[in-house]
Amino acid sequence: MLTKTQVQEALLHIGDMFPEAECELTHSNPFELLIAVVLSAQCTDALVNKVTPGLFEKYIKPEDYVEVSQEELEQDIRSIGLYRNKAKNIKKLSQSLIEQYNGEVPQTREELMSLAGVGRKTANVVASVAFHTPAIAVDTHVERVSKRLGICRWKDNVREVEETLMKKIPKEQWAQTHHRLIFFGRYHCKAKSPQCHICPLLDMCREGQKRMKKQEARHG
DNA sequence: AACTCGGGGCA
DNA sequence: TGCCCAGAGTT
Numbered sequence: 001m002l003t004k005t006q007v008q009e010a011l012l013h014i015g016d017m018f019p020e021a022e023c024e025l026t027h028s029n030p031f032e033l034l035i036a037v038v039l040s041a042q043c044t045d046a047l048v049n050k051v052t053p054g055l056f057e058k059y060i061k062p063e064d065y066v067e068v069s070q071e072e073l074e075q076d077i078r079s080i081g082l083y084r085n086k087a088k089n090i091k092k093l094s095q096s097l098i099e100q101y102n103g104e105v106p107q108t109r110e111e112l113m114s115l116a117g118v119g120r121k122t123a124n125v126v127a128s129v130a131f132h133t134p135a136i137a138v139d140t141h142v143e144r145v146s147k148r149l150g151i152c153r154w155k156d157n158v159r160e161v162e163e164t165l166m167k168k169i170p171k172e173q174w175a176q177t178h179h180r181l182i183f184f185g186r187y188h189c190k191a192k193s194p195q196c197h198i199c200p201l202l203d204m205c206r207e208g209q210k211r212m213k214k215q216e217a218r219h220g
Numbered sequence: 221a222a223c224t225c226g227g228g229g230c231a
Numbered sequence: 232t233g234c235c236c237a238g239a240g241t242t
Contacts, residue, residue, distance in 0.1 A: 042237035081227035119239045140237065
């Protein structure tokens with residue numbers, strides 16, 4: 001596994017590669033953020049951003065989602081995937097906010113995770129972006145990149161990946177690290193075709209070196 | 221631990 | 232045009 005200093009070095013390189021890796025979520029209020037992140041499960045932010053403007057004009061508060069019919073809400077989010085689950089979860093979640101939290105979005109990860117459609121990743125994103133709770137949200141990009149680079153172990157589960165990242169990275173860098181690893185994973189260290197041949201991290205990346213060796217062997 | 225949900229994106 | 236992606240919940 002990489003040491004703290006090696007992780008720092010890797011993050012600096014990634015920062016150079018993606019200077020634009022800043023927070024993509026700029027929702028003015030926690031409720032809209034929560035809905036947007038729940039919607040974004042299993043699809044890209046770009047896709048969600050197509051429906052949210054209209055959605056947030058029509059639905060302002062939890063009551064609006066509770067009062068609308070399941071079918072109508074499904075139609076309003078039809079263009080993203082998994083719309084039946086998501087519509088159901090959003091109605092249920094809104095009901096919980098009204099019944100248990102006076103219509104407000106709760107601030108702790110535990111409370112957030114108790115809501116329908118909110119798992120560990122979503123809870124971390126909302127807690128950190130809306131309420132500035134230090135957290136590292138581990139999505140598949142962050143997990144894959146952390147494992148390939150050797151920031152954590154291959155066998156680690158999501159919780160362990162999260163703990164290792166928090167241990168090896170200073171708290172004030174968590175938010176930035178989250179975005180850097182996402183950009184790096186999405187555009188460079190991709191699941192199917194990682195760009196190892198042009199990667200500035202190749203020297204410190206065991207997985208990358210393994211892949212390059214395999215490639216060499218195939219060619220000659 | 222493996223499967224399901226369901227679109228859009230892309231080869 | 233068919234394979235691939237993404238996160239939460241269920242079994």
